[in-house]
Amino acid sequence: MEHSAAAEAAASKPGLLQRLDPRVKVAGLLGFLVSSALAHRLSTILGVFGAALILALLSRISLRRLAKRGWAGALLFSGSIALPAVFLTPGRIIFRLPFLDWPVTTQGIISAALLIARVETAVTLSLLLILSTPWPLVLKALRALGAPVVLVVILGMTYRYIFLLLAAARDLFEARQSRMVGALKAAEARRFATSSIGVLLSKSLQLSNEAHLAMLSRGFRGEVYSLDEFAMRPRDWMALAAFAGLAIVAIWTGR
Amino acid sequence: MHIPDGYLSPTTCAALYAAAAPFWYVSLKRVKRSLHTRLIPMLSLMAAFSFVLMMFNLPLPGGTTGHAVGIGLAAIALGPWAAMLAISVALLIQAVFFGDGGVLALGANCFNMAVVGSLVAYGVYRVVAGGGAGASSRRVVAAALAGYTAINVAALLTAIELGVQPSLFMDASGTPLYAPYPLRIAVPAMMIGHLTFAGLAELIVTAGVVAWLQRSDPSLLKDAAPRAIDAEKVAGDGAGRMGWRATRPLWIGLTALTLLTPLGLLATGVAWGEWGPQDFTDQQMRRQITAASGDQSPPPYAPRGLEQLASIWTAPIPDYAPPFLQSQIFGYVMSAMFGVGLILLTFLLIGRVSPLRRKKNRR
Numbered sequence: 001m002e003h004s005a006a007a008e009a010a011a012s013k014p015g016l017l018q019r020l021d022p023r024v025k026v027a028g029l030l031g032f033l034v035s036s037a038l039a040h041r042l043s044t045i046l047g048v049f050g051a052a053l054i055l056a057l058l059s060r061i062s063l064r065r066l067a068k069r070g071w072a073g074a075l076l077f078s079g080s081i082a083l084p085a086v087f088l089t090p091g092r093i094i095f096r097l098p099f100l101d102w103p104v105t106t107q108g109i110i111s112a113a114l115l116i117a118r119v120e121t122a123v124t125l126s127l128l129l130i131l132s133t134p135w136p137l138v139l140k141a142l143r144a145l146g147a148p149v150v151l152v153v154i155l156g157m158t159y160r161y162i163f164l165l166l167a168a169a170r171d172l173f174e175a176r177q178s179r180m181v182g183a184l185k186a187a188e189a190r191r192f193a194t195s196s197i198g199v200l201l202s203k204s205l206q207l208s209n210e211a212h213l214a215m216l217s218r219g220f221r222g223e224v225y226s227l228d229e230f231a232m233r234p235r236d237w238m239a240l241a242a243f244a245g246l247a248i249v250a251i252w253t254g255r
Numbered sequence: 256m257h258i259p260d261g262y263l264s265p266t267t268c269a270a271l272y273a274a275a276a277p278f279w280y281v282s283l284k285r286v287k288r289s290l291h292t293r294l295i296p297m298l299s300l301m302a303a304f305s306f307v308l309m310m311f312n313l314p315l316p317g318g319t320t321g322h323a324v325g326i327g328l329a330a331i332a333l334g335p336w337a338a339m340l341a342i343s344v345a346l347l348i349q350a351v352f353f354g355d356g357g358v359l360a361l362g363a364n365c366f367n368m369a370v371v372g373s374l375v376a377y378g379v380y381r382v383v384a385g386g387g388a389g390a391s392s393r394r395v396v397a398a399a400l401a402g403y404t405a406i407n408v409a410a411l412l413t414a415i416e417l418g419v420q421p422s423l424f425m426d427a428s429g430t431p432l433y434a435p436y437p438l439r440i441a442v443p444a445m446m447i448g449h450l451t452f453a454g455l456a457e458l459i460v461t462a463g464v465v466a467w468l469q470r471s472d473p474s475l476l477k478d479a480a481p482r483a484i485d486a487e488k489v490a491g492d493g494a495g496r497m498g499w500r501a502t503r504p505l506w507i508g509l510t511a512l513t514l515l516t517p518l519g520l521l522a523t524g525v526a527w528g529e530w531g532p533q534d535f536t537d538q539q540m541r542r543q544i545t546a547a548s549g550d551q552s553p554p555p556y557a558p559r560g561l562e563q564l565a566s567i568w569t570a571p572i573p574d575y576a577p578p579f580l581q582s583q584i585f586g587y588v589m590s591a592m593f594g595v596g597l598i599l600l601t602f603l604l605i606g607r608v609s610p611l612r613r614k615k616n617r618r
Contacts, residue, residue, distance in 0.1 A: 033260065119260065
């Protein structure tokens, strides 16, 4: 919940990405993502990462926030997965670890670096989109780019109800904890968790029925219409051209 | 379990999007037909529920904690098609908004967890639960197995997708370009965690919630147990013959498997680690053992312990070939029938003396 509030705040700041048409952002950042996935060279992936950093600075998104919300977690997770590859990948041995005698290979180091660089770049690009665009606009952009309208409406509703159900789950725990002295035994805690999930499931289905009735009473007949109020301005076209040009250069140099 | 971007090549991602797409299409058509205008609110709430479910931390035996993905629960409460869509939407929001799982790898994650996971969970639940009554403990066991199997099948698929990367995508110097570990590392690394902790969390949540729903909100279990309602009606009339109808697919499958056992003859050589003492002195067998053990030649004689223990028990039907039968294929089928018969007899006896049965009869 805190993250989404922070994202809303960041998206309202005046910056380069915030001023662009959401469709351009979604298409452009996706282009960067694909080009970094296609690249076989570390230098190209680092180039895309660098471009993402410049975009973050121009959009007043602090690198500290990116590090805290994305880089640290990704580095910890992918780093721990990539580290053994340094020793396990067969190839040219550069040196052996003292005491353990494990061989470190060039291929292993490059492979681990490629993995970490790609993961960090992907995390940065998706954070840039979320931190510069409010969620409803991301959905509208998805719709404008051809995503099925039913999917877009479901995504919008799901996002809203996640917060409601999270609050309901928190209330369940608070209600239980406020009536309890001391800690629960593991088996009791498991029983409590499963019955809370059961309550939440019943509640979700009940809510879906209520939401359905509310929609019907407001004239819903199963058809969904969305307003497409985006208009491309000259700077959006320029940004789109820049995104496309850079992505093509990255794909070309990364082969 | 959620594969981030960077681990799979773009071609693998595209292939798995293509693999998931027909399932999305079919499930949307089916769900739309059954839910009509309820489709949007129902799927939205269920997707939100799947998302929130993953936040529940569960203390596991052994002092660790884990969270469930809820594949089994969604498939049991909603049916496989709606569950597929709800979990896919939850995965999409996780990928785009929370960075859990990649955007390009979303097709792979949806295929593993939402598509295959839901179908496996629902299939296992229906087969194991059979015609068991809605409030029976058999349904809780079926739910537990459904959750456990689904998460492990999804993990195995994930491991295979990651494990094939180094053999398919490598540069000229032999550097793996995406996930660096081959199948022989990726599969055990992934499965150890899922067969134990993650599988256990899924098992506890699926079984626990189904048990809770049986007590508090049994109507929610009707989607995945349409036969249970008939079974309860029939049980009231004293006709306990539902067993045959409910387990008919199992019996047909068992018969087919028994008839297919001679396929085992196609596999040449001896199974690794299943050598007899005489195999250590046979030159041809020694060559086979060496080839199958990464060029490690076996000791010249059978280990003494093996020789002593091997003579304790002599199988009545050695090598699945009864000595009085000339045809090897027929011998295989006969051995399978004999083995299956013995197992069924054992379970029949256990069923006769089981305290659960006595309790049910008293009631």
